[in-house]
Structures are given as C-alpha cells and as structure tokens.
Amino acid sequence: MSETKNQRGLIDATDRVARELIRTPQLKEKIRLLLNSLDPASAPGLIQTLMWTDPDFFLSIIGAAPEMINIGVLAGKELLEQLAGVPPALLGGLLAEFVERMDGEALGSAVSRGLELYHNVKTLDGEPFKKSWTAFHEKVEKGLAGPEGSAAAALLSVLEPLLQERIARLAEEAAVEGSEAHTLIRGLAGTIAGAVEANPGFVEHVYRPLAEAFLGAAGGNSK
Numbered sequence: 351m352s353e354t355k356n357q358r359g360l361i362d363a364t365d366r367v368a369r370e371l372i373r374t375p376q377l378k379e380k381i382r383l384l385l386n387s388l389d390p391a392s393a394p395g396l397i398q399t400l401m402w403t404d405p406d407f408f409l410s411i412i413g414a415a416p417e418m419i420n421i422g423v424l425a426g427k428e429l430l431e432q433l434a435g436v437p438p439a440l441l442g443g444l445l446a447e448f449v450e451r452m453d454g455e456a457l458g459s460a461v462s463r464g465l466e467l468y469h470n471v472k473t474l475d476g477e478p479f480k481k482s483w484t485a486f487h488e489k490v491e492k493g494l495a496g497p498e499g500s501a502a503a504a505l506l507s508v509l510e511p512l513l514q515e516r517i518a519r520l521a522e523e524a525a526v527e528g529s530e531a532h533t534l535i536r537g538l539a540g541t542i543a544g545a546v547e548a549n550p551g552f553v554e555h556v557y558r559p560l561a562e563a564f565l566g567a568a569g570g571n572s573k
Contacts, residue, residue, distance in 0.1 A: 361421060
C-alpha cells in the first residue's frame with residue numbers, strides 16, 4: 351500500500367483535466383445544473399439495482415470501496431484545511447445550510463445498520479475484522495493528533511463545547527420515562543455495570559476522575 355498510495359492514477363488525471371475544464375464558463379454552468387438535479391431519495395433504489403441486477407459486478411464495486419472512501423477522506427481533509435481560511439461569519443452560514451440539508455434520519459438509520467453488521471462480524475474466528483479495525487483506529491488517532499501530537503487534546507477541543515450544550519438537553523430528555531434518552535441511559539447503566547465488574551481498573555482510572563469532575567461541578571464531595 352505504501353508503495354502505491356502516492357502513484358498517479360485516475361484522481362490525479364481528473365485533477366489535471368479539472369484544472370483546464372474549470373476555466374470554461376459553459377462547463378461550470380452545466381455542473382451547477384447537474385448538482386441542482388441531485389436526488390438523494392433515489393440512492394436506495396440505485397443500491398438495490400447495483401446489488402441484485404449483477405451481484406458479481408456489485409462485489410467488484412465493493413472491493414474498490416476502500417479506495418473510494420479514501421478519496422472522500424483525503425478530499426474532505428483538504429477541504430477542511432482550505433475552509434480554515436474562510437471568514438467565520440461566512441463559514442457559519444455555509445455549515446448551517448449544509449446541516450439543514452442533510453437527512454439526519456437516514457444517517458441515523460445507516461449508523462444503526464452499520465452497528466448491526468459490526469455485531470455480526472466481530473465474533474468471527476480469528477477476529478480478522480477486529481485486528482483491521484484496531485490498526486485503523488491507531489491510524490485515526492495518529493491523524494487526530496495532528497502537528498500538536500495529541501489526539502486527546504484534539505478530541506477535547508471538539509467535545510468540550512458539544513458537552514456544554516448537550517448535557518442540559520440530555521438531562522431533560524432522560525427525565526422523561528420511555529424517551530430514547532431514558533432508554534439509552536438505563537441500557538448503558540446495565541452494560542457498564544457488567545463491563546466494570548470485568549475490568550476493576552476502570553473504576554480507579556476512568557470512573558473516579560470523571561465522578562470527581564461531576565461532583566465538583568455540582569458542588570458535591572467525591573469522598
């Protein structure tokens with residue numbers, strides 16, 4: 351992989367062609383028309399057609415999925431780096447419009463199906479997926495660390511403002527019996543109890559620091 355990941359190929363050719371084509375006003379107008387014609391609701395039908403009309407062809411596409419995902423990841427990374435130079439006021443408006451147009455319900459359903467698939471393969475003999483996922487997770491942590499060299503610091507910089515906003519809402523929702531938050535918290539409580547029992551060190555090194563933070567913020571005493 352390391353020998354081929356920097357070799358020039360289809361994306362590099364597309365990049366060089368795009369440099370020339372983007373200078374053509376007629377082409378840009380056609381691309382705008384194409385983008386305005388996108389119909390996300392038709393995506394499930396396309397997947398069904400690709401998957402069941404010719405399964406062998408579909409499996410070939412799946413085999414190329416990691417490279418296609420890498421294209422999206424690397425393109426997204428570069429996009430985010432370039433957006434860092436956009437004025438915050440303009441960027442805030444763009445992000446707000448982006449989020450408003452996303453199909454949150456479909457995203458949640460996709461995550462749910464992905465978790466189901468993960469559950470089905472995680473116990474396979476030899477744990478091939480687990481080994482690959484662990485290696486992938488280590489690479490993600492390395493990328494998160496960035497130039498500062500700390501994945502934890504990068505995550506905290508993102509999580510801190512989200513937690514400030516989300517905790518009050520979560521408490522309000524969890525107080526309603528039968529709500530999704532209420533069910534999730536009760537389910538997590540049972541799951542965590544079993545996991546902690548099997549891993550005593552969790553209490554000392556994870557639970558206690560977090561408990562002290564919660565109690566300190568509430569004016570309580572952790573002793």
